[in-house]
Amino acid sequence: MAATIISGKDVSAEIREELKERAARLKEKGHAPGLAVVLVGEDPASVSYVTAKGKAAEEIGIFETTIRMPGDSSEEEILRQVDDLNRDDRYDGFLVQLPLPRYVNAGKVINLISPDKDVDGFHPVNVGKMLRGEPCPLPCTPYGVVQLLVRGGYGPDGKHVVVCGRSNIVGKPLAAMLIQKRKGANATVTVCHTATPDLRRFTLQADILVAAMGVPRAIKADMVPDGCVVIDVGVNRVPDAAAAKGFRLVGDVDFEPIKEKASAITPVPGGVGPMTVTMLMMNTIEAAERKAGLIS
Numbered sequence: 603m604a605a606t607i608i609s610g611k612d613v614s615a616e617i618r619e620e621l622k623e624r625a626a627r628l629k630e631k632g633h634a635p636g637l638a639v640v641l642v643g644e645d646p647a648s649v650s651y652v653t654a655k656g657k658a659a660e661e662i663g664i665f666e667t668t669i670r671m672p673g674d675s676s677e678e679e680i681l682r683q684v685d686d687l688n689r690d691d692r693y694d695g696f697l698v699q700l701p702l703p704r705y706v707n708a709g710k711v712i713n714l715i716s717p718d719k720d721v722d723g724f725h726p727v728n729v730g731k732m733l734r735g736e737p738c739p740l741p742c743t744p745y746g747v748v749q750l751l752v753r754g755g756y757g758p759d760g761k762h763v764v765v766c767g768r769s770n771i772v773g774k775p776l777a778a779m780l781i782q783k784r785k786g787a788n789a790t791v792t793v794c795h796t797a798t799p800d801l802r803r804f805t806l807q808a809d810i811l812v813a814a815m816g817v818p819r820a821i822k823a824d825m826v827p828d829g830c831v832v833i834d835v836g837v838n839r840v841p842d843a844a845a846a847k848g849f850r851l852v853g854d855v856d857f858e859p860i861k862e863k864a865s866a867i868t869p870v871p872g873g874v875g876p877m878t879v880t881m882l883m884m885n886t887i888e889a890a891e892r893k894a895g896l897i898s
């Protein structure tokens with residue numbers, strides 16, 4: 603039987619309705635939530651992500667500013683912008699869209715962001731808190747994966763989750779979130795990566811398989827056990843002369859054959875993608891609520 607499609611659009615819409623109410627409550631109390639997004643250069647994928655973030659903020663009632671900096675901005679100029687935003691009370695949170703130009707030390711930029719305003723959850727202080735299970739902004743894409751599972755009715759508690767990919771943005775933080783001792787986590791987690799021999803031996807043991815390698819259609823049907831829940835984090839642009847933009851998006855999962863085997867699967871686009879933006883909005887609202895003293 604074909605898999606249930608887990609819609610990131612539907613789960614996102616549900617969360618965004620909740621966030622609209624929280625934004626309205628903050629405004630009533632005189633704490634309008636604010637978000638700034640710094641974009642350096644004009645990488646097309648980054649422009650598209652940043653545009654989606656601005657639209658989502660507007661829809662929810664978050665005051666948003668996109669700060670566009672030239673592609674040849676120096677590290678010092680970017681650090682100065684971060685410093686300005688740390689001090690600017692209009693913004694409860696901000697982020698610097700990655701990747702940055704090669705000559706910029708992204709670690710140095712992230713380290714300068716005030717942990718209270720770090721709505722990406724990338725600052726080492728927040729990474730440490732996440733690992734220890736303390737309240738903190740959680741990195742948006744893995745946070746979105748967890749919300750998709752929990753709200754989609756595929757809670758990870760007691761399940762074996764196999765994560766393919768060990769990036770700082772997805773694989774590592776997702777594993778850290780899923781092993782926490784609390785409801786909506788409590789998973790047994792295996793993390794596979796480029797140095798894993800015989801990947802299939804591990805993926806075949808998954809109750810929940812998360813593909814986050816950034817390699818188009820790397821997960822094939824013979825790597826997926828019957829009845830598995832498959833979450834595809836991949837967003838890969840592949841050339842397509844028939845498409846208006848000259849490319850189309852494919853995930854890290856070979857979707858068509860796998861949907862005949864899995865019990866549930868996320869599509870690309872329309873799966874994890876919208877969740878990433880929604881969780882950024884969640885982190886912004888939470889940062890505003892914390893600043894307003896509404897939550898600890």
Ligand code: GUN
Binds near residue numbers: 698700722742878
């Ligand atoms: N580039 C790709 N994903 C992300 C993200 O979640 N945050 C930022 N700042 N840049 C990204």
